[in-house]
Amino acid sequence: MERYVAEKVEIGLKMRLGEGPVWQADTNTLSWVDILSGTLHILQGDRVLSIETGQYIGAAVPVASDGQYLAALTTGFYLMDKTGLIDKIGSPLDMPLRCRFNDAKCDRKGRLFAGIIGLYGDEGKKGRLYCLENGAISTVLEGMVLPNGMDWDDDRGLFYMIDTPTGTVEAYEYDGESAHVSHSHTAAVIEEGVPDGMTLDAEGNLWVAQWGGGKVCCYAAESGRKIAEIVLPASNVSSCCFGGRDLDCLYITTATSPGEEGSGYLYQTKTGYRGRKSYCYQNK
Template identity: 35%
Template structure:
């Protein structure tokens, strides 16, 4: 039986065009406004207005902290993967989408528990099969892990790091992939399919192994159990949720939203909060050795 979930409220107002990549880092919420190239933070207390940490002159899809270097980030930005200093200066590791047959940008990304950064790409015009998934190893090498996808979203990992969840938003499908210790995919299966006019976007896995997914275009967050069954639905007062983050202490789900393309956006572009009985670890850092 699907369990009822309390209603969402505005946690921090905002008019973000395409907020995404919500992560809990060092006691605060960090997220991006993709098309403006901004990295922002919100303190644990609310309501507050977001503070800009840095700004790029290109789309900024997602970031993860760099281990042992406060204020430094690894980022899926523009057409590739870069290390960012606090002033926004970029050290590019690779630009694998620079010469894509169609204009393409990097999108959502996250680190796994072994300190590797995973990020997807997407074509601006929605060309089918033009998106890919990349893995950046701790030595800075960037590898294409999957291709033939379209809008790659929401990399998320099971608590033990052996399972990768990935969405192709254009297809409405969430995949579950098994990984070996080197980060190679050993299998890929359809985990869930989203219908009713919505698309799976950003996601996270809670400490009990349930997958929480922002459903773009349907004003909802879905919670799936580890079999792929829909366990709960959170209804939202904004049509375009983009990413989700569970507070490490439990009790709070945070949701970024977007106002792009909406004639009457209302509160779209704000960060929402919902009281839930779930928690997830804070964001893993790039280069973090296992077990530390």
């Protein structure tokens, strides 16, 4: 098995709960959020711009071609740019009380998928996955506890989804035209910590951030066998994405943990694997 060590990105920024990194290839820009401080961070070159929203921010994805971001906040979906919040797009009518949005990502059609979790750690079975398309919000999955990382393998017609307490990554058959999902199989079983955020590489392998495990591990798409791991000086590793001009750098977010000097920072490493281009929200 291949082993790698991640290095801290020296930008002088420590996060309470870093999450949701996204690489925007057309501008060579990395963005990610600090959920608990309600902040979107945008890194271009060696300069970081931080925009506060005043709410918990589960995720923010670029909007196609206009420099804006679509943010999943405590109270719904909002458009924002480098100056702050612009406008509220909406929120699910059936969204349970005491919940907030968590991880989110766009499919190749530019639809945003976003999960909700309990606001105060009392998730129960209130977790749901929603889809935002052309301003309309629909329910994709229900009965989850803590919906988290997700990604698509369009070549194989699969949608991968993590419900963290299950300790697994589940694969669903995915209709890219209708956005319909139906359960297929368990793609990977996580044995160190629990699965949080994730991304796919160009070969379809799953790179999973392991909260409480201090690692990002790579699992083969076909077998679910662990084939590589990246060790970090932080127990709570939250998410990852491929970026850089050649999509060969894995960026990793972490959360601050008491007594861990290396926690709460953004990390990076090169493994020899390359990622896939991320998708923007298409606000048609």
